Amino acid sequence: MNILLSCVGRRGYIAKYFKDCLTSEDVIIGTSNSPWTSGFKYCDVKLVIPNMESPEYLPTLLQICEDKQVNLLLSFSDLDINILSNNLDKFKALGVNALVPSSEVNQICFDKYQGYEFLTQQGFATPKTYREFNLAVEDINQGKLLFPLIVKPRFGSGSLNLFKARHLKELDVFFHYAPDMLIQSQISGQEYGIDVCLNLQGEVLSVIPRRKRAMRSGETDQAEICDRPDLIDIGIRLGTALGKLGHVGPLDVDFLDNSQDLFAIDLNPRFGGGYPISHLAGGNFPELILRIAKGEKVNSQIGNYQTDIVMMKEYNILGGKHESIFPPGVFNS
Incomplete structure (x- = not known):
């Protein structure tokens, strides 16, 4: 079986978990936009490909799947999954079993406001969320929404650009810090x-x-x-x-x-x-x-x-001669 781990990044331990379940004939292929990728350590094939923003990104992944006869595809990046989920038919046509969510599920997870609506409609508890500043301020003035409040990107990953607003002035600044920000009640x-x-x-x-x-x-x-x-x-x-x-x-x-x-x-x-x-x-x-x-x-x-x-978790240091770390032919001193 040939397994493609897209955007392997620092998730080399996941590659190792897969390798522990495979035979010597199975192959793990890892991709990244940089040779400086620690996750390559446990990949049998290490491929440096264009950035996700590049028009060549998707064609490159599809070509890899065809050339390497990929059977199974997984991704460790939300931005990558956003691309893959909208092109599942192209991978299926190549015989690739893509363990990637459907476009509908991806939108629920990638778009945090859609995620809020989905969770609410399904009856799961989730923090009250606003995408319009004026509606949040209206509820604040009516005592329905209390400080401190969380302000975060509607489309985001990790804790990047996540803020805690303690009063209206901070809320105004944080919400308008970047496009597509959300206001959310804080749960302690x-x-x-x-x-x-x-x-x-x-x-x-x-x-x-x-x-x-x-x-x-x-x-x-x-x-x-x-x-x-x-x-x-x-x-x-x-x-x-x-x-x-x-x-x-x-x-x-x-x-x-x-x-x-x-x-x-x-x-x-x-x-x-x-x-x-x-x-x-x-x-x-x-x-x-x-x-x-x-x-x-x-x-x-x-x-x-x-x-x-x-x-x-601890820091694990990878190092040595570049031939043992980097994909062949891509290292520039």
Whole structure:
């Protein structure tokens, strides 16, 4: 099997998780727009390709799939998924099994206001969100919306350009800092996350909950597996709802628990930064993905994980002669 990990970035550990499930005949292909990509370490084939903004980006990916006879495609980038989800038919025509959400699911996850509307319509708790400044100010004046408030991009990833407004002047500045900003009520409480895996029919195979202990640059840095049946139930319901709209493969969801309710904060239709703890707990989503990609019938794995698992990330230094680090022929001293 030839597996393409698009925008592998710093997710070399995911490539390693896949490699641990493969034979010597299977090939992992990684792509990036720079040879300075640590995730290449565990890729058998390392390809430097144009930036996503380039008109050559999609044709290059399609050509790679054709030339390398790619069987399975996953992406670790929200911006990349936004491109791939709108071109699934092109990859399917090449015989590629793309574990990428449908265009509809992608819009729900990529557009945070659409995500808010979806969660609200489906009956999930989520922070009140505004895309119009005047409507938010009106509710503030009527006492329906209280400071502090969160201001963040409608289309964004991680914690880039996320602000906390303590009063109206700050709210005005932050909202108009960039186009397409959202205003959101702040929920105070413990942060949680779940990793969900769906099969090709959009059925939930696994849900693993974690309590977050520390974050770094919008990504889980320290966490522990927790016993939260309510999170598992939400994961099943949310995964099923998205599965009916065309989601397949991994799903990462962030929550805040304010002791009254669990508020869904973010939907990520891919492996998230907190996945390693689910893997350590026995989740092994790469194995599930490989089995469903081969057409195997995989039974529900819900509840099949250890609860006494913790995770802390550390810096791992990669180095040596450039021949051992970079793709052949691309290094410039």
